[in-house]
Amino acid sequence: MSTLVTTGVPSAQDIAGVTPPEERRARGPYATIECFQPIPCDPCHHSCRFGAIQEFEDINDIPKMDWSKCTGCALCVAACPGLAIFVVDETYSETECLIAMPYEFVPLPEKGQPVKLTDRAGIVVADGIVQRVVAGRKPAGTPVVWVSAPKRLATVVRGFILRKEG
Amino acid sequence: METGRSSCKTRIEDHPILDFPARKEVTFTWEGQELRGYEGEPIAAALHAAGIKVLHTSHKSKRPRGFFCAIGNCSSCLVVVNGVPNVRACTEKLREGMRVQRQEGTGPAPRSRE
Amino acid sequence: MAVRTTELVIIGAGPAGICAALEAASHGVKTTLVDRGEELGGQLIKQTHKFFGWHKKSAGTRGVLIAKKLAEEVLNNENITLLNSTEALGYYDDGTLLVETPRGIDRVLGDRLIVATGASERMLLFPGNDLPGVYGAGAVQTLMNVHGVRPGDSVLMIGSGNIGLIVSYQLLQAGVRVAAVVEAMPTIGGYAVHASKIRRLGVPIMTRHTIKEAYGKEQVEGAVIWELDENWNGIPGTEKDLEVDVVCLAIGLTPLAELLWQCGAEMAYIPELGGFVPLYDETMETTRKGVFVAGDVAGIEEASTAMAAGRMAGLSAARSLGKVSDLDYSRLRNEIAGELEGLRSGPASAKILSGIAKMRAMLQSVKEAAAVSEAEPANQPANQPADQPANRPAKQAASEPAKEGDLAEAGARDSEAQGNNGSKSEEAVGA
Ligand SMILES: Cc1cc2nc3c(=O)[nH]c(=O)nc-3n(C[C@H](O)[C@H](O)[C@H](O)COP(=O)(O)OP(=O)(O)OC[C@H]3O[C@@H](n4cnc5c(N)ncnc54)[C@H](O)[C@@H]3O)c2cc1C
Ligand code: SF4
Ligand code: SF4
Ligand code: FES
Numbered sequence: 001m002s003t004l005v006t007t008g009v010p011s012a013q014d015i016a017g018v019t020p021p022e023e024r025r026a027r028g029p030y031a032t033i034e035c036f037q038p039i040p041c042d043p044c045h046h047s048c049r050f051g052a053i054q055e056f057e058d059i060n061d062i063p064k065m066d067w068s069k070c071t072g073c074a075l076c077v078a079a080c081p082g083l084a085i086f087v088v089d090e091t092y093s094e095t096e097c098l099i100a101m102p103y104e105f106v107p108l109p110e111k112g113q114p115v116k117l118t119d120r121a122g123i124v125v126a127d128g129i130v131q132r133v134v135a136g137r138k139p140a141g142t143p144v145v146w147v148s149a150p151k152r153l154a155t156v157v158r159g160f161i162l163r164k165e166g
Numbered sequence: 167m168e169t170g171r172s173s174c175k176t177r178i179e180d181h182p183i184l185d186f187p188a189r190k191e192v193t194f195t196w197e198g199q200e201l202r203g204y205e206g207e208p209i210a211a212a213l214h215a216a217g218i219k220v221l222h223t224s225h226k227s228k229r230p231r232g233f234f235c236a237i238g239n240c241s242s243c244l245v246v247v248n249g250v251p252n253v254r255a256c257t258e259k260l261r262e263g264m265r266v267q268r269q270e271g272t273g274p275a276p277r278s279r280e
Numbered sequence: 281m282a283v284r285t286t287e288l289v290i291i292g293a294g295p296a297g298i299c300a301a302l303e304a305a306s307h308g309v310k311t312t313l314v315d316r317g318e319e320l321g322g323q324l325i326k327q328t329h330k331f332f333g334w335h336k337k338s339a340g341t342r343g344v345l346i347a348k349k350l351a352e353e354v355l356n357n358e359n360i361t362l363l364n365s366t367e368a369l370g371y372y373d374d375g376t377l378l379v380e381t382p383r384g385i386d387r388v389l390g391d392r393l394i395v396a397t398g399a400s401e402r403m404l405l406f407p408g409n410d411l412p413g414v415y416g417a418g419a420v421q422t423l424m425n426v427h428g429v430r431p432g433d434s435v436l437m438i439g440s441g442n443i444g445l446i447v448s449y450q451l452l453q454a455g456v457r458v459a460a461v462v463e464a465m466p467t468i469g470g471y472a473v474h475a476s477k478i479r480r481l482g483v484p485i486m487t488r489h490t491i492k493e494a495y496g497k498e499q500v501e502g503a504v505i506w507e508l509d510e511n512w513n514g515i516p517g518t519e520k521d522l523e524v525d526v527v528c529l530a531i532g533l534t535p536l537a538e539l540l541w542q543c544g545a546e547m548a549y550i551p552e553l554g555g556f557v558p559l560y561d562e563t564m565e566t567t568r569k570g571v572f573v574a575g576d577v578a579g580i581e582e583a584s585t586a587m588a589a590g591r592m593a594g595l596s597a598a599r600s601l602g603k604v605s606d607l608d609y610s611r612l613r614n615e616i617a618g619e620l621e622g623l624r625s626g627p628a629s630a631k632i633l634s635g636i637a638k639m640r641a642m643l644q645s646v647k648e649a650a651a652v653s654e655a656e657p658a659n660q661p662a663n664q665p666a667d668q669p670a671n672r673p674a675k676q677a678a679s680e681p682a683k684e685g686d687l688a689e690a691g692a693r694d695s696e697a698q699g700n701n702g703s704k705s706e707e708a709v710g711a
Contacts, residue, residue, distance in 0.1 A: 001466075001467065004472050004475075004476070005467040005468050005472065005475075006466070006467055006468065006487050007468075007479065007485060007487075008468060008472070008475030008476050008478070008479030008485045009476070009479055010472075010476065034473075034476065035472075035473055036472055037471060037472050037473075038626050038627055038628070039332060039471050039473070039626065039628060040332055040333060040334075040584070040623055040625075040626050040628070040629075041332035041333060041339060042334060042335050042339065043335045043339045043340035045335070046335040047340075058625060058626075059333075059334060059622060059623070059625070059626070060625060060626030060627070060628075079340055080340075081329065081330030081331060081332055081339065081340050082332070082471070082473030082474070082477070083473070083477050084473045084476065084477075104182045104183065104453060105182050105452075105453060106180045106181065106182045107180070118480065118482070119480075120476065120479065120480055121479055121480070121482070122479060122480055122481050122482025122483070123482070138182075138183065138185075139183045139184065139185070139328075139342060139344065139345065140341070140342065140345060142330070143182075158480050159480040159481065175430075176429055176430045177428060177429060177430075178424065178428045178429070178430060178454050178455070181428075181453065181454060182453050183328040183342065183344070183453065184328060184344070184425060184428070186428035207427055208427065210423075211423060211427040211429045214423060214429050214431070215429045219412035219413055219498075219499045220412050220498050220499060221412070224410070229410055229411075230411065230412055230498045230499065231410060231412060232411075232412025232413065232414075232415075232499065233412075233415070233419060234414070234415060234416055234419060235400070235401065235416050235418065235419050236415070236416070236418065236419035236422040236423055237316075237317070237418065237419070237422060238316060238367070239400055239536075256419075256422075
């Protein structure tokens with residue numbers, strides 16, 4: 001039984017299945033879709049203007065990526081109702097990667113703000129910095145926040161917490 | 167701060183999705199104590215915002231009761247309003263000057279209110 | 281007492297009732313839509329999250345915004361009369377529906393009736409479950425998402441179905457701490473994406489765990505959880521004391537079918553559909569002629585299916601009033617049936633489909649029995665467990681027997697073992 005259904009945290013195997021091959025990771029930003037169960041849902045496919053999320057034959061299909069078409073635009077990140085899609089750019093700098101995450105909380109962080117980076121269990125794993133905030137229109141939209149993180153944590157960091165003020 | 171908002175921390179001021187527009191504040195009493203709430207919100211919401219959760223005591227075992235369903239289904243939230251018992255605090259709207267009291271026991275059936 | 285006459289009465293303005301009204305009205309049926317709430321939309325007005333489903337339907341749209349759109353369509357439709365803040369009390373043989381409006385009791389006379397009353401929440405037995413601070417998930421949502429009041433500072437969520445997971449997320453969005461989600465079953469009940477979402481935010485989801493007790497003098501001051509063994513018994517020594525001021529119950533919904541019991545529609549206990557449900561055919565008509573159903577009251581499902589089923593009920597009612605041509609009818613019927621089938625094609629719907637199959641088999645045997653002894657009209661609820669009285673009093677929905685191996689049952693055993701002091705279901709529900 002995968003840890004996904006006992007704890008909510010996908011297993012290493014689950015993650016490996018949605019991470020592109022090394023050479024693609026080295027080429028630029030890519031989306032990774034952490035949606036592992038057949039559920040009646042398809043907005044991700046329709047949100048991608050580049051055809052990188054393959055068409056669904058059945059509404060319950062598990063989304064499949066064509067990474068050769070993905071530009072890392074992160075439109076799908078804001079569109080997915082399951083908040084299951086992230087964009088990772090491992091070419092950001094020598095030591096850091098960029099990770100785009102959906103963030104439906106207040107207050108929205110600001111560019112340049114330091115944050116605590118968390119993993120899929122909500123455990124703090126490193127420090128990071130907010131690099132970009134795409135606010136999304138309230139109430140319909142979902143804001144997308146891009147943070148920089150240590151490159152070695154590109155497949156680990158999937159959340160952040162704002163440092164408490166005062 | 168905006169007008170017409172109480173500063174109580176149980177009130178949600180800022181929400182990522184929802185906006186709670188400022189409403190008219192009214193004064194009412196709970197067990198004789200003066201409180202403020204928003205006109206038209208359920209009595210239970212105003213009381214909860216003021217930190218009051220115990221709304222009545224059960225008639226069998228005299229145990230404290232609060233609301234449970236919040237939509238008028240379960241009658242767990244009965245209070246006395248302006249002397250009238252068996253008013254569901256979760257659906258009855260708050261009005262200026264209401265006198266609200268804790269109800270002891272269940273009293274007659276809720277529908278007897280006129 | 282005012283009397284209103286209309287062609288079609290619909291009780292419940294959730295997604296099912298609204299879509300039934302819009303469909304019927306589109307065929308020119310004069311429709312009266314009754315809801316005890318003030319706002320239109322049923323459960324949707326509390327749902328801040330984006331819904332799944334088909335992109336071309338409302339997938340990716342927040343529940344509150346779907347509600348808003350549906351409400352606008354209703355308000356702009358001249359064939360629909362809305363009676364909000366009005367509770368349906370009973371439906372009688374002469375076609376009278378008694379309703380309680382803010383001004384008093386009224387009668388609504390309609391040629392057809394659609395019951396779309398949705399569901400009510402299951403209660404769980406455990407010591408302290410009657411303390412103020414123990415709230416249903418729906419109540420927590422109503423308080424925080426409709427009225428803008430936080431239910432407390434720190435919450436223990438009972439149940440990891442989609443509702444428990446989604447309401448946990450909504451609590452976090454409202455700035456409330458969620459101490460843990462406990463789940464009696466060995467696996468998480470809801471969709472993994474919802475679970476992962478709150479897990480990423482640091483909320484532990486503890487499978488094979490349940491609440492042992494809630495405690496506090498006048499209201500909840502804390503709760504004890506413990507691990508369950510294979511037989512759903514708590515394991516002594518595994519207790520954890522959580523400092524919470526709210527215990528939120530999200531252990532499942534059961535159809536709110538009082539009006540259907542009361543009007544004599546055949547009912548059956550079908551665990552896959554959430555409890556006692558009416559027997560109904562493909563057109564959504566019950567065994568009581570002219571009375572249709574749709575949405576959660578016909579089986580606990582989703583808003584997407586509730587909307588499609590609502591349309592089907594509205595179409596059938598319009599058809600039986602002679603308002604739809606044969607051609608239009610078969611086209612629309614096939615379209616809606618296809619949509620329902622598509623929505624239910626995934627593994628998550630296997631349970632629903634087997635429940636519907638069971639229900640249809642019962643309906644078939646009831647119809648056959650009725651055909652055999654025409655002299656004896658079938659007015660006894662079909663297939664009732666022996667311990668259920670034939671005519672159950674209204675307002676019992678919330679204390680429905682829980683399905684096998686279900687959280688509720690595990691909890692009920694806990695409290696049996698420890699003596700059940702003042703359970704809420706006994707006093708509060710039977711009012
Ligand atoms: C937390 C949560 C999250 C959910 N998330 C999703 C999701 O992501 N996607 C999805 O598809 N579905 C979701 N659902 C399920 C969905 O909300 C329901 O399946 C759907 O609302 C059922 O529609 P309905 O019209 O049958 O009932 P409801 O929406 O419950 O509406 C019933 C209406 O009937 C009224 N009523 C009841 N009794 C009476 C009476 N006697 N007189 C007058 N009026 C009465 C009620 O006031 C209510 O307005 C969720 C549900 C919950 C609780
Ligand atoms: S990041 Fe942009 S291009 Fe890549 S899958 Fe998402 S929407 Fe498509
Ligand atoms: S939109 Fe999100 S939740 Fe829906 S199928 Fe695509 S990835 Fe999964
Ligand atoms: S809380 Fe259930 S009727 Fe008021």
